[in-house]
Amino acid sequence: MNDDGFTKVAPLSRFKDRRGERFLIDDVDVAVYKIDDKFYSISNICPHQHAAIIHNGFIENGSVVCPAHGWEFDIVTGKVKSGVGGLNVYETKIIDGFLFVKVYKKELNW
Numbered sequence: 001m002n003d004d005g006f007t008k009v010a011p012l013s014r015f016k017d018r019r020g021e022r023f024l025i026d027d028v029d030v031a032v033y034k035i036d037d038k039f040y041s042i043s044n045i046c047p048h049q050h051a052a053i054i055h056n057g058f059i060e061n062g063s064v065v066c067p068a069h070g071w072e073f074d075i076v077t078g079k080v081k082s083g084v085g086g087l088n089v090y091e092t093k094i095i096d097g098f099l100f101v102k103v104y105k106k107e108l109n110w
């Protein structure tokens with residue numbers, strides 16, 4: 001982790017559009033999506049059944065959809081579309097062709 005709290009995660013070439021990648025960053029389970037050349041980092045743990053599968057989701061109308069039972073989470077805010085709670089989201093930045101993510105260990109929103 002850098003002094004600013006960001007961790008170097010992976011080269012940008014690793015990411016395919018709208019396909020999730022999973023990373024463990026400082027013990028935080030994270031899903032990263034690239035959508036139209038922007039990067040979104042979000043908790044990988046679905047609050048429905050506490051399953052680590054958000055990286056296997058699909059992107060639809062600005063949401064990531066859990067592949068198990070279809071809960072939808074706003075990719076920017078992490079909020080669940082129909083209900084309360086949601087997923088933690090994490091800041092990203094790009095330096096010299098690498099993605100950096102800043103995780104935090106706030107309690108999960110369920």
Ligand code: FES
Nearest residue numbers: 046048066069071
């Ligand atoms: S585990 Fe994600 S919707 Fe059920």
